[in-house]
Amino acid sequence: MKHARADFPKDFLFGVATSSYQIEGHGFGGAGRTQWDDFAATPGNVKNAENGAVAVDHYHRYPEDLDLVAAAGFDCYRFSTSWARVMPDGKTVNPEGLDFYDRLTDAMLERGIKPCATLYHWELPSPILDMGGWRNRDIAGWFADYTQALMGRIGDRMYSVAPINEPWCVAWLSHFMGYHAPGLRDIRATARAMHHVLLAHGRAIEVMRGLGMDNLGAVFNFEWADPADDSAEAAEKAALYDAIYNRWFLGGVFKGAYPEKVLEGLGPHMPDRWQDDMALISQPVDWCGLNYYTRKLIGPDGGPWPGVKEVEGPLPKTLMGWEIYPEGLYNFLTRTAREYTGDLPLIVTENGLASPDVVKNGKVDDPQRIAYLDAHLDKVRQAIAEGVPLKGYYIWSLLDNYEWACGYEQRFGLVHVDFETLERRPKASYHALAEKLRR
Template identity: 80%
Template structure:
């Protein structure tokens, strides 16, 4: 790594990130069925119909995995809690689930790691999906009860907390594009999910405040939307994608409004009296998290709203076929601080790349990942130099894991996982970061 910890301001935090369903092994510990289990069991939805039943078996191996986090010199571990593990039917408490997160929290603290929790990373209990899931306004209350239950147990030991990871994925990717559970392609369902996920976020923030918790934030995934050509039509469509992908959620939380370009297509399908919910959606947060991986080139398309399409770009690509575009991270950091969050601390809560890594002679050489991380840390340093209050950077991900509809073949980890033996092998990128962080 060309950067070291000393290149960043004092107190700048480095961490590794994971999510519950992707690594824990959902078949263990009394966890309930999720809409991801249902989605994966439906032919054609997931590569080889793979699911999270075993995943990385982090449920039994978390001590070993946290040893890897600590040995690398990371300050923080960003993890998520599984709603269906804590409440198998979404409503009834499973003591085994609470006990697991209790043990996990204590294990972090024993290793000097700051626990950074995300309450929800997409594993909705099937029983709540049966009731409409994110389409049902009641989910804000159900999520409040879950928040009260899990944070009532471990919230006193959290360094930071955020309610929901990547609301765009929860709502648009899953209800409009149909690529994630519940796999819908329905604009009415999408509009409701786009609103209710924000209502649930604000409700959970209020619950955690009432529990006496602080250092609470919001985490948004962002993709830089660029016109595919110089035409006004392409520019208009790129701005539209930016509105429903990026600024819909930022505008709601930090301005109490939805961007007009996105609302033009979604408002006819929004739930009744949606305007009345902004006071709760705007429940104050202490920081803002940005998950960033790539950009998209956008062009007009025929058909109903939003009538746009993605065009393949010319830049080098990761195993996900995502362009490597570090400038997008810099530009999002600058724009987010300038237009939405002001002096509020910003964190890169996810950044990383998938690569077809393999073990050769007991080692995993991944120079592409090292170069990717270096380029994006350069973008962070440029934003800091411009006065943006960036205070931390989290790598996605600690482990190769279950990559949702793409099964186990896309490897984002700093640590290679053999999904047959479950053996962990730190990659060259892990060792490079360890050297950079422990100087």
């Protein structure tokens, strides 16, 4: 790698990220059933019908995993907590779940690692789904109760907290496109989920402020949208895709308003009096997190609203089939600061790629990942040089893990995991980062 810690501001934080269901092992510690257990049990939804019952057994192996975080020199560990572990039925506290996150937090602090929590990374308790899940307005209150129970226990030791990871995935990918749990394709369910996920964000922020907590943020995922050709129709559809994917959630949190071009489609399906919630949704946060991986080329498909389709692009792609487009990260950092957040600190909360990592002679070489991270760090430095208040960069992910609908097929980790033996083996990218973070 060409970038070293000395190339960045002295207060710039480097981190690595994971999520609970993807690594912990939800068959341990009294965790409840989640929508992903149900989704994976339905034929055709998940590669090999795999689930997170064991995952990579972080539940028992977290000391070893946190040793890897510390040994590489990362400042921050962005982890998520599981609603279904803390409250197996979505409402009743499981003491074993609170105890686990208590131990995990102390283990981070003992190693000099800043705990950066996310309250929800998609592991909705199945009993909450039975009551409508994100379609039900009451979920905001249930989520607030979960926030109170968990952060009442560990909130005093958190460096930062964000309520919900990637609301687009929670709402649109899961309720409109059907690719993630609960696997719906329903515009009315989507409109409600798009709003209720932000209402839950607002209630969680309110609860944590009440606990005296600060350094609270919001984390969004972004895909740069370019027109697939030079036509006016493609330009219009790319702008609509951008509004749905990137601007809806930023607009709700930082402007208290949704994009009009999206309301043209979702408006008739929105919950009653949704406008009354915007003050709660847009209450101040302390930072904004950006998860970025790729861009999409967008054109019209001739179908009902939104009538967009993805067109395969010409750029090199990751194993997920995602184009490698570092310029998109720079575009989002500058645009977010310019149009939404101003001087508010920004953090790249996820960035990384899947590559075909195999063990050869006891080692795992992953030059694609090193090149990817270098290219995106180039754009991070450019944005900082131009005055963007960017304060951190976190890599997805620490470990190879359960990659949702892809099962255990895709490897995003800096550390290779043998999914049979669960042996951890740091890849070349991990060693390269460790060297550069010391300099």
